[in-house]
Amino acid sequence: MPIHDAGYRAWEGRRESEWGRWLTISSTGIRRASKSTWLKRLLFLALLPLLFFAIPFFLFEQSSRDPQIWQVFSGFTRGMPQPQEVRDAIGKMSGSPTPEQFTAIRHDVWSYLLLTLMRYPQALLMVVVVGIVAPPLISQDLRTRAYLIYFARPISRFEYIAGKVGVVAFYLLSIATLPALVLYVMGLMLSPSLDVVLSTWDLPFRILLASACLIVPTTLVALAFSSITLESRYAGFGWFAMWIIGHVTYSALISWPTFEAAQRGERFEATWQLLTSPYQVLGVAQAYAFGFKGDPDLTLRSFLMLIAVSIVSLAILFRRVTAPMRV
Amino acid sequence: MSTPPSELKPSGNVIELRSITKSFRRFQALHDISVNIPTGVTGLLGPNGAGKSTLIKILLGLLRATSGEGTVLGMPVWQNSKLIRQLVGYMPEDDCYLPSQTGVECVQFAARLNCIPAIEALRRAHEILDFCGAGQERYRTVETYSTGMRQKLKFAQALVHDPPLLILDEPTSGLDPDEREMMLNRIRVLSRSHQKSIVICTHILPDVQQVSDFVVILAAGRVSVANTMSELARPAVPALQVRILGAPEKFMDALKSRNLDAKLGPMGTIVVEGDSEDRLREIWSVAAELDVVVRSLTPARNSMEAIFLEAVQSTSKVAASAGADSKGARHAYS
Numbered sequence: 318m319p320i321h322d323a324g325y326r327a328w329e330g331r332r333e334s335e336w337g338r339w340l341t342i343s344s345t346g347i348r349r350a351s352k353s354t355w356l357k358r359l360l361f362l363a364l365l366p367l368l369f370f371a372i373p374f375f376l377f378e379q380s381s382r383d384p385q386i387w388q389v390f391s392g393f394t395r396g397m398p399q400p401q402e403v404r405d406a407i408g409k410m411s412g413s414p415t416p417e418q419f420t421a422i423r424h425d426v427w428s429y430l431l432l433t434l435m436r437y438p439q440a441l442l443m444v445v446v447v448g449i450v451a452p453p454l455i456s457q458d459l460r461t462r463a464y465l466i467y468f469a470r471p472i473s474r475f476e477y478i479a480g481k482v483g484v485v486a487f488y489l490l491s492i493a494t495l496p497a498l499v500l501y502v503m504g505l506m507l508s509p510s511l512d513v514v515l516s517t518w519d520l521p522f523r524i525l526l527a528s529a530c531l532i533v534p535t536t537l538v539a540l541a542f543s544s545i546t547l548e549s550r551y552a553g554f555g556w557f558a559m560w561i562i563g564h565v566t567y568s569a570l571i572s573w574p575t576f577e578a579a580q581r582g583e584r585f586e587a588t589w590q591l592l593t594s595p596y597q598v599l600g601v602a603q604a605y606a607f608g609f610k611g612d613p614d615l616t617l618r619s620f621l622m623l624i625a626v627s628i629v630s631l632a633i634l635f636r637r638v639t640a641p642m643r644v
Numbered sequence: 645m646s647t648p649p650s651e652l653k654p655s656g657n658v659i660e661l662r663s664i665t666k667s668f669r670r671f672q673a674l675h676d677i678s679v680n681i682p683t684g685v686t687g688l689l690g691p692n693g694a695g696k697s698t699l700i701k702i703l704l705g706l707l708r709a710t711s712g713e714g715t716v717l718g719m720p721v722w723q724n725s726k727l728i729r730q731l732v733g734y735m736p737e738d739d740c741y742l743p744s745q746t747g748v749e750c751v752q753f754a755a756r757l758n759c760i761p762a763i764e765a766l767r768r769a770h771e772i773l774d775f776c777g778a779g780q781e782r783y784r785t786v787e788t789y790s791t792g793m794r795q796k797l798k799f800a801q802a803l804v805h806d807p808p809l810l811i812l813d814e815p816t817s818g819l820d821p822d823e824r825e826m827m828l829n830r831i832r833v834l835s836r837s838h839q840k841s842i843v844i845c846t847h848i849l850p851d852v853q854q855v856s857d858f859v860v861i862l863a864a865g866r867v868s869v870a871n872t873m874s875e876l877a878r879p880a881v882p883a884l885q886v887r888i889l890g891a892p893e894k895f896m897d898a899l900k901s902r903n904l905d906a907k908l909g910p911m912g913t914i915v916v917e918g919d920s921e922d923r924l925r926e927i928w929s930v931a932a933e934l935d936v937v938v939r940s941l942t943p944a945r946n947s948m949e950a951i952f953l954e955a956v957q958s959t960s961k962v963a964a965s966a967g968a969d970s971k972g973a974r975h976a977y978s
Contacts, residue, residue, distance in 0.1 A: 325775045325830075325838055328768055328806035332759040341756040349744060462740035466750075466801065468706055469734040470757045471726040642706045 338472055342480025347487050350450045356488070359446050363492035364499075366438040370430060371503050377426055378508040381419045398437075403429040403609075423516050427504060428607040431497050431520060435527055436600050439493045443531065444560050444596075450488050451539035452552035454481045455638065460547040464641055478540070478634050485536040494528040527606035531599055534623045537630035538595075544637035560596060567594035588615055598622055657682050658809050658841040659703060664712035666698055673698045675865045675963075677712070681843065685835045687852030687873075688845040690862035691956055696845050697737075699862065700811055704729055717809055730758060733802035737813035737845075739794055747782040747789070748773060751800045758805035765804075772800045777826060791818035795827070803834075810834070810842045816851050824851070831855050849948035853877075861952060863959035869951065876951050882919040883944035885909060886927060889937040898930045915944050 350356060373393050380387035403425055414422065458464045467477050501520055505513060538559070542552040570590040578585035591597040592615075601619040604611055659681035666674040674695045690696050701707040703716055705725020714721045716728045741750055748769050755765035773782045776796040781789065786797065795818060802810055815831070816824045832855055834840040846852060852859060852873075859876055861869040869876065888895055892914050899906040904926060905917035916927060924941070931938050 325803075325833060326771060327838060328760070330760065330764050330768075333761050335759055338757060338759065341753070345742070345745075345753055345756075349742065352744060457743060461743060462736070462738045463742050465734075465736045465738070465740045466742065466754060467757065469704060469729060469732075469736065470754065471730040471759075472757055473726065639706075642701060 335471065339476045339479040339483060342467070342472075342477065343483030343487065346454060346481065346484035350484060350488070353449060356446065356449055359442060359449070360488075360491055363439065363442050363446075363496055366434055367496050367500055367503065370434050370500050371507065373430055374427075374500070374504040375507045377423075377430075378504070378510075378513070380414070381416065382509060387414065397433055399429065420512070420516060423513070424520075425608075427501075427517050427520055428523065428609070430504075431500060431524060432527070432604060432607040432609070434500055435493055435497050435524070435531070436603055439496060440531070440596065440599065442492050443489060443535065444557070446488050446492055447485060447535055447539045448553050448556050451485050451536070452543050452556065453549035454484060455540060455543040455634075456546050456549040456552050459544070459641060460549075462641070464638065468639070468642060474635055474638055477638055478631075481540055482536050485539060486532050489532045489536065490528065493531055494524060497524045497528070523607050527603040530602040530606055530623065534599070534627045534630070537627045537634065541630035541633040541637075544634050563594040564596055567591065567597055588612060589618075591615060592618060592622060595626075659714070659716050659843070661714040662712055664699075664702065664709045664714055666695070666702060666707065667710045673865050674702075674709070677862075677865075677867055679860055679867050679870045681841075681860065682858055683839070683841045684857035685831060685842045685844065685855050686858040686860060687856035688843050688860050688862070689847075689849070689852060689952060690868075694862040695865040696862055697813070700734070700813065700843075700845065703811065704732060704734060730805070731807050731809060733805065733807035733810045735798045735802040735810070735812045735815060737817070739798075741786040741794070741797070743787055744785055746785055747778060747793070747797050747800075750786055750797060751782075751804050754801035755804040760805060768804055769800070772804045775803075775830070776800045792820065792823045795819055795823075799827070799830070808840060810840055811845070812842060813845045814847070815844060816846065816848055828855050849952055853948040859951075861955040861959075863956040864963035866959050866963065868955040868959035877945040879944050879946050881917055884916045884919050884923060884927065884941060885944040886914045886916060886941050887912070887939040888914070888931070889939055895930065895934060895936050898934055899927070902926055902930065909944070910947065919943055 373390060376386055376390035376393060380390050458467075464477075498521060501517070501524065504517075539552075539556055542555045542559075543549065546552050546555075567587075567590055570593060571585065571587045574587075574590075575585040587597070591601055598619045601611060601616055602623055605616045605620075610616070657680040659679075661677050661679050664674055664677040665672065677695075677699065688696055688699070698707065702709050702714070703721065705721055705728055708722060717731055719728055721728065742753065745753070748766070751769035751773060752762075752765045755768050756762065760768060770782075773796075776799055778793065778796050778800065781793050786794070789797065795815065799812070799815060802812065812831070816827050819827060828851060831842055831844065835842055835855070835857075844852065844856065856873050858872050859869060860867060886895075892908065892912055896906045896908065896914050899914070899916060904923070907915045909915040916923065927941065928938070930936075
């Protein structure tokens with residue numbers, strides 16, 4: 318016993334608001350997950366694409382002054398996947414754009430660059446990061462019976478799930494939203510004119526909307542996987558399998574039509590096939606968030622699919638987190 | 645802002661249950677449980693599958709009873725389950741911990757879940773771990789803990805927010821005799837000096853006998869016994885229990901030769917029927933005659949084992965006959 322021990326003492330302090338309980342669960346989860354060395358490496362890796370994407374922003378903004386740079390910019394972006402609107406806008410300008418044309422396409426180009434950042438490097442990192450962070454969050458609580466730590470205290474199912482969602486959402490914000498916002502700010506700083514703020518003011522909001530399209534369904538699905546097993550490795554396996562199977566199915570479905578279209582010298586645009594891949598469905602939703610309308614029917618279906626998946630995952634979560642208490 | 649526990653100190657019964665039944669599909673876990681648990685230390689006993697855990701879950705509002713009603717600290721269980729869980733400290737039987745956290749982090753986390761501010765939660769965690777006798781082990785991760793240390797940790801987690809009611813599921817299981825005695829002392833201190841009501845759910849009957857003021861025995865989902873410890877321990881016929889130094893046979897023969905009804909009791913004790921002053925005087929004079937050292941001479945008490953076995957057996961018979969009756973009724977109906 319320590320020498321200063323004075324036996325039991327009652328506690329008469331003032332309690333905090335109960336609204337912050339889920340934050341306690343989140344912050345503890347974030348701290349525990351951050352002990353992973355791999356996760357730290359991935360968070361660092363998530364910042365590297367910024368260096369690459371800063372180049373087209375710089376080239377685009379400088380091309381308003383120097384027509385030579387426009388050629389470099391269009392060459393730089395040629396190899397990158399482009400939405401129809403951007404392809405048309407850039408394709409129309411064979412020479413250097415006039416100042417009016419430049420202002421007209423600036424919003425689309427910025428949106429396109431930000432979408433490409435979120436859609437490709439950050440989305441791939443998202444799959445890996447969530448695959449590391451989410452699987453143990455609930456399955457480990459079920460295996461070690463830690464659910465009693467929560468539910469024997471004044472924690473509701475909603476607060477528990479919100480706390481766990483907070484953990485995954487924090488890391489997704491760190492690897493998807495934060496780099497996109499930093500890239501936007503970098504774009505502003507690399508631009509020689511101040512009117513760039515006026516023409517792109519809505520993009521931070523679009524980044525947040527696209528992040529929500531990414532974070533809500535992926536977080537809920539990942540946690541649903543975590544809740545249906547006591548072994549986090551099975552949850553991780555299920556998570557990665559979902560993306561891989563979806564992508565393989567999509568690739569298989571478009572391979573023949575793409576081949577046929579290529580033989581005719583045309584470009585094949587996937588439609589319903591996109592719905593077989595979670596990655597592509599998220600891409601459609603994020604493109605819509607950045608203002609690229611695409612096929613309205615396909616966009617509607619994608620959003621409906623994301624909403625349905627989120628609701629089903631939430632239902633699984635609510636049912637599974639209290640399942641051990643029902644016996 | 646939630647109500648601080650100190651404002652809701654119970655006055656009479658801490659738990660009142662009326663006709664609580666709980667069924668899991670066809671299996672009925674609890675049958676018409678009606679019991680009042682007073683302030684103080686209560687032992688909740690019962691063989692495996694008696695329904696103790698189900699009852700605790702109902703008290704915490706984690707499970708909803710099929711029928712019946714109940715109050716904990718004067719509040720209806722189903723309507724106030726969150727507030728009740730804030731005012732109750734629950735120590736589960738199973739190991740439940742967040743891996744890779746240190747002991748002090750685990751206790752701090754439990755305090756934070758009860759809305760204690762972060763810095764204060766850390767201070768309180770250390771204070772409670774001191775009370776629980778956890779030394780530098782508190783800085784080790786919980787996976788490395790021994791069974792005894794895990795019990796201390798669970799106890800600290802249950803106590804950290806200073807609840808007026810503690811529900812301790814097997815608090816002494818897996819502890820060595822020293823640790824067990826210290827745990828029981830802590831329970832005594834909390835109950836006697838800090839007016840905490842404590843429900844101990846255990847299989848270790850001597851623990852209950854040592855610290856409990858009230859005992860509830862569940863068997864086959866029914867309340868078999870609910871009475872004060874002093875009432876239960878009192879034998880049907882008053883008697884004295886004598887413990888002497890040396891073999892008891894000669895002493896017992898001498899008592900019998902004086903027409904005293906003496907029997908050999910447990911652990912080499914001699915039980916003498918009657919507890920009058922004359923009886924006491926005669927026992928002392930026999931001891932003086934034989935030059936025997938009397939180690940103790942106390943009123944005889946029923947052992948907890950005997951009370952428990954009798955309660956469980958009688959309730960099992962009732963349950964079996966009720967089962968037979970219901971089967972008979974089903975046959976008659978069909």
